[in-house]
Amino acid sequence: EKISDHYFDICIVGGGIAGNYLAHLLTQISSDKASRKNYKLKICVIEEHKEIGLPFQCAGIVSQKILKLTKIPPHLILNRVKEAHLFAPNGEKIQVIAQEQPVILDRIAFDKFFAQRAQNKGVLYYLSEKFLKFKRLDSEWVEVTTNKHVFHCHILVGADGPVSAVGRQLNRKNTLVPAAQVRARIQWPNYVTSMYFDQQWRELFGYVVPEGANGICRIGLACLRHTPKKLEIFCNKIGVKPHELLDRQGGILPINLPTRFVWNNVVLIGDAAGFVKATTGGGIIMILSAARILAPILLIALNKGDYSYHFLRWKYQIPVKLSIGIELKIHYLIRLFLLNLRTEDYRQLFHFYYLPKIRSMVYRDADMDFPAKVILKIVLTSEFWIWCVPIVLRKWRLLPYIIRALFT
Numbered sequence: 001e002k003i004s005d006h007y008f009d010i011c012i013v014g015g016g017i018a019g020n021y022l023a024h025l026l027t028q029i030s031s032d033k034a035s036r037k038n039y040k041l042k043i044c045v046i047e048e049h050k051e052i053g054l055p056f057q058c059a060g061i062v063s064q065k066i067l068k069l070t071k072i073p074p075h076l077i078l079n080r081v082k083e084a085h086l087f088a089p090n091g092e093k094i095q096v097i098a099q100e101q102p103v104i105l106d107r108i109a110f111d112k113f114f115a116q117r118a119q120n121k122g123v124l125y126y127l128s129e130k131f132l133k134f135k136r137l138d139s140e141w142v143e144v145t146t147n148k149h150v151f152h153c154h155i156l157v158g159a160d161g162p163v164s165a166v167g168r169q170l171n172r173k174n175t176l177v178p179a180a181q182v183r184a185r186i187q188w189p190n191y192v193t194s195m196y197f198d199q200q201w202r203e204l205f206g207y208v209v210p211e212g213a214n215g216i217c218r219i220g221l222a223c224l225r226h227t228p229k230k231l232e233i234f235c236n237k238i239g240v241k242p243h244e245l246l247d248r249q250g251g252i253l254p255i256n257l258p259t260r261f262v263w264n265n266v267v268l269i270g271d272a273a274g275f276v277k278a279t280t281g282g283g284i285i286m287i288l289s290a291a292r293i294l295a296p297i298l299l300i301a302l303n304k305g306d307y308s309y310h311f312l313r314w315k316y317q318i319p320v321k322l323s324i325g326i327e328l329k330i331h332y333l334i335r336l337f338l339l340n341l342r343t344e345d346y347r348q349l350f351h352f353y354y355l356p357k358i359r360s361m362v363y364r365d366a367d368m369d370f371p372a373k374v375i376l377k378i379v380l381t382s383e384f385w386i387w388c389v390p391i392v393l394r395k396w397r398l399l400p401y402i403i404r405a406l407f408t
Helices: 017-029 065-069 107-120 165-169 227-237 284-304 309-322 324-339 343-353 356-365 372-379 382-394 398-407
Strands: 003-013 043-046 077-080 083-087 093-096 103-105 124-126 131-136 142-146 149-158 176-185 192-196 206-210 216-222 245-254 266-268
Touching (some): 003 017, 003 142, 003 284, 017 043, 017 107, 043 107, 065 284, 107 124, 216 227, 216 245, 284 309, 284 324, 324 372, 343 356, 343 382
Parallel strands (some): 003 043, 083 192
Antiparallel strands (some): 131 142, 176 216, 176 245, 206 216
């Protein structure tokens, strides 16, 4: 029999980085001026796995913005990379160096860090508990049913990953691409991350991310079919021996534009909302940025007693679309082009990069999360159009997708 005396202001489904960071932020600001009610905010996090941070499903490479968005202890940063090596299908390589130097996170400890801070401030965590369904009782309350309890809350937050059960009940589904990763102890420069483009895994790219001085690299890719087999082919291609493999991980990437992610009393965030860069499958910075918008809005909603779609749309969905949403569109458009490049197109693209003017722009303005600034500068060059127009003319069927992305 399910226990039904659990009442909360906010119920978060999903104990990944999106849910944990949001819970942490809410406890940080709930005592500030944004909250005028004289009571302690009641928050719970429902997580189906028995341990926060597991299973491990991430390459863990993020930009230095992570250090500006939140304060994390130094031990969570395993490594910093200075160069990115990009390989075309024919083996041609370019070496990309920019002012921004990404960091490699201990993802398991990173997730646990924010969960622990939230728990220390009174957030209740229900582990090994699977969300089943929710029902909106009225404008004030939502009933949330798990395999063990029945919860009641004012606001339900779906932070339950790319295959979101909360989103599915609202008829919102992501376009999904399977991903696979291994960790291997190999000889690799710990300051270099590499990306390998190939038609066999055209939906993303193969990558090698060094964890640091421990000599371990995270090696993975994403593609629609036969993903584990394609990862084996990729490992062979870069010379990874079977005895060097330490462990394997699998996952799913949502590759689409975030359209709608608010309803009456319900919001989505993170992978559940599609806050993922279509170029790389990463989303940590996007998730943290969205959470910083959402957290104060949830407190205002509780103060006003307004959990309506209209309020949440204007205060959360629209600001997110006008900030990270624009950048996610740029990533999506870049991916459309990459999906349609031939080997010869890659060769021309690599030569285009080596133009002094373009290399200077990339070094000065490249941003792995927010590429709009450098892309705009590149698009305004005549050299870009000389390279790009033939591809667009050849792949004219891309135009409807480009238009839809621009106006979604």
